[in-house]
Amino acid sequence: MSFLSATLSRVKPSPTVAMTAKAAELKAEGRDIIGLSAGEPDFDTPQNIKDAATAAIAAGKTKYTAPDGIIELKQAICAKMQRDHGLIYTPAQVSVGSGGKQTLYNALMATLNPGDEVIIPAPYWVSYPDMVLLGGGTPVVVETALETAFKLTPAQLEAAITPRTKWFIFNSPSNPTGAGYSRDELKGLTDVLMRHPHVWVMSDDMYEHLAYDGFEFCTPAQVEPGLYERTLTCNGVSKAYAMTGWRIGYAAGPVELIAAMRKIQSQSTSNPCTISQWAAVEALNGTQEFLAPNATLFKRRRDLVISMLNAIDGIECPTPEGAFYVYPSIAGLIGKTTPSGTVIDSDETFCTALLEEADVAVVFGAAFGLSPNFRVSYAASDAALTEACTRIQRFCASLT
Numbered sequence: 001m002s003f004l005s006a007t008l009s010r011v012k013p014s015p016t017v018a019m020t021a022k023a024a025e026l027k028a029e030g031r032d033i034i035g036l037s038a039g040e041p042d043f044d045t046p047q048n049i050k051d052a053a054t055a056a057i058a059a060g061k062t063k064y065t066a067p068d069g070i071i072e073l074k075q076a077i078c079a080k081m082q083r084d085h086g087l088i089y090t091p092a093q094v095s096v097g098s099g100g101k102q103t104l105y106n107a108l109m110a111t112l113n114p115g116d117e118v119i120i121p122a123p124y125w126v127s128y129p130d131m132v133l134l135g136g137g138t139p140v141v142v143e144t145a146l147e148t149a150f151k152l153t154p155a156q157l158e159a160a161i162t163p164r165t166k167w168f169i170f171n172s173p174s175n176p177t178g179a180g181y182s183r184d185e186l187k188g189l190t191d192v193l194m195r196h197p198h199v200w201v202m203s204d205d206m207y208e209h210l211a212y213d214g215f216e217f218c219t220p221a222q223v224e225p226g227l228y229e230r231t232l233t234c235n236g237v238s239k240a241y242a243m244t245g246w247r248i249g250y251a252a253g254p255v256e257l258i259a260a261m262r263k264i265q266s267q268s269t270s271n272p273c274t275i276s277q278w279a280a281v282e283a284l285n286g287t288q289e290f291l292a293p294n295a296t297l298f299k300r301r302r303d304l305v306i307s308m309l310n311a312i313d314g315i316e317c318p319t320p321e322g323a324f325y326v327y328p329s330i331a332g333l334i335g336k337t338t339p340s341g342t343v344i345d346s347d348e349t350f351c352t353a354l355l356e357e358a359d360v361a362v363v364f365g366a367a368f369g370l371s372p373n374f375r376v377s378y379a380a381s382d383a384a385l386t387e388a389c390t391r392i393q394r395f396c397a398s399l400t
Contacts, residue, residue: 011130015367019351023361034388035361036376039175039325040244045279046290049241052282053275065274067266068258069096069250073277076284077250084208085222087233089252095261096280098272100206100236100249103261105131107202107232107251108167110260112137116166121152122369123327125175125204129369137166141369146329149318150177150370154188161196168193170220171204173211176368176375177327178302178320180211183218190224201231206249209240209291211322212299229254239324240291241283246276298324301378301385308389309376312396324379327365330372336399344399347372358395360388 019037027033056062074091081087097103104127112118112135120128122143129139142160144150157168170189173180181189193199201220208217221231236249251261271277302319305326309317314332336344342353348364351374355361365373378385 007134010133014126016126016363019355019361019363023355026355026359031359033355033359033361034380034384034391036378036380036385036388037361037363039239039377039379041239041242041294041324041379042381043242043294045242045246046283046287048286049243049279049283052286053279056275056278061278062274065271065277067270068262069094069272070274070277070281073248073250073281073284076281077252080284081233081252085219085233087219087221087228087252092255093258094250094252095258095265096248096250096272096277097265098249098269099247100204100234100238101127101131102265102269103234103236103249103251104128104202104204105134106261106264107234107253107257108132108135108137109264110257111135111166111200115164117162117164118167118169119157119160119165119199120169120369121156121171123150123174123176123365123373123375124169124369125171126367128169138164140165143370146316146318149320150174150179150327151181151185152189154192157189157192158195161192161199163198165196165199167200167202169202169204171206173207173215173217173320173322174325175207175323176325176363176365177318178207178323178325180215180217180321180323183216183223186218186220186223190220190227193220194224194226197230199230201227203231203233205233205235206239207323208235210295210298210324212295212302213321215321217322232257237280237283240294243276243279243283246273246279248272248276248280298378301380301382302326304382305376305378305385305389308386308393312393314396314399324377326376326378327368327373328376330374333396333399334372338395339398347374350374354392354395358391360391360395 023035074094078089116137118132132139221228232253234251237243317328351364363375365371
C-alpha cells in the first residue's frame with residue numbers, strides 16, 4: 001500500500017511553475033534565458049502600499065487575526081465592490097485568503113462532493129481542474145476556439161450543464177488568453193445560468209484592471225443581479241497592484257458559503273499574513289491613479305508582441321482584450337523540424353525546443369487544456385520582449 005494519498009495521484013504539478021523553475025535553472029548555469037512564463041507584473045509594488053506595510057510593522061500589527069481577515073480589509077473589499085461594480089456586500093460575506101488561489105480552493109473544498117461536476121472553459125488557468133480534483137469533483141472541460149476569440153458561447157455552456165453540475169468557473173479577462181467578455185457576451189452566459197438554478201458561479205476577476213482598447217470589465221453578479229445569491233466573486237491584489245508575493249486574495253458571496261470557507265481556512269492556514277493584509281487595505285482604499293498608466297504600458301507591450309509574433313509564418317496570434325498574456329496558435333508549425341533534429345509534434349515539444357535552442361521560456365498550450373498553442377506573458381520590459389520575439393522569429397525561421 002502506498003504511503004501517499006490516492007488523492008495526490010489525481011493531480012499534477014503546475015506546468016507554469018515547472019517551466020519557470022526550469023528557466024531559472026538554466027539561467028543559473030549561465031544561459032541568457034528570457035523568461036516569459038511567469039504571470040506577474042515586472043514593476044514594483046507602489047510606494048504607498050509598501051509604506052502602509054512598514055507602518056503596520058512599526059505599530060506592532062503583527063499578531064494573529066481572524067482566520068479569514070481583519071475587519072478593516074473586509075470593509076475595504078466591500079467598498080471596492082460597491083465602487084467598481086455596484087455590488088453590496090457586508091464583511092460577513094467576505095473571505096480573505098493567502099492569495100487568490102486559496103480562496104478558490106477553499107470554496108471548492110467546502111462545496112464539492114464525489115460526482116459533482118464543475119464546468120471549466122478551455123484554455124483555463126492550470127490550477128482550476130486540479131483544484132476540482134482535489135476537492136473530489138469532476139472537471140468538465142469545454143474547449144473554446146481561436147475563431148470565437150477563445151470565448152465560451154451560450155450554446156456551449158447550455159450543452160455542458162447536467163443535473164450534477166455544481167459550479168461554472170468563469171475568468172475574464174482570461175489567463176492564459178487575455179480574452180475578455182463584453183457585457184452582451186456575458187449576458188448571454190448569465191441568461192443560460194438563470195435557467196439552471198442549481199449551478200453556482202465562481203467568477204475569477206483577478207485581471208479586471210488590465211483591460212485595453214476601451215474594453216469595459218464587468219462581473220456576472222453585476223450583469224445579472226439574479227445570480228447574486230449563487231455567485232462567488234473572487235479577486236486579489238496580486239496583478240493590478242504588483243503584489244504577487246504579498247499573497248492576498250479575497251472573495252465575496254453568500255454568508256453560508258463564506259462561513260464554510262472560513263471553517264476550511266481555520267483548520268489549514270488560518271489568517272493571511274497580517275502585514276500583507278494592512279498593505280492590501282491601503283491598496284484598495286488608497287490612490288488608484290497608477291492603474292490606468294500601468295494598463296497603457298501593458299497595452300503597448302501587447303501590441304509589440306502581437307505584431308512580432310504575427311510576422312512569423314505558421315503562427316497566428318489574436319489580439320486579447322486584457323490581462324498580460326497572448327495565446328498564439330502554432331498549427332502551421334506542427335510537423336516541422338528544428339536545426340537539432342527535433343520534430344515539432346506538439347506545443348510542448350515546441351516550447352521545450354524554444355527554451356533549449358533559443359533560450360526563451362514560454363508555457364505550452366496543453367497545460368491550459370487547448371493545443372497547439374503557447375502562452376506568452378508580456379509582463380516584461382520592452383527590450384526583453386523585443387529580444388525574445390526576435391529569438392522566436394529566428395527559431396521559427398530555422399524550422400524545416
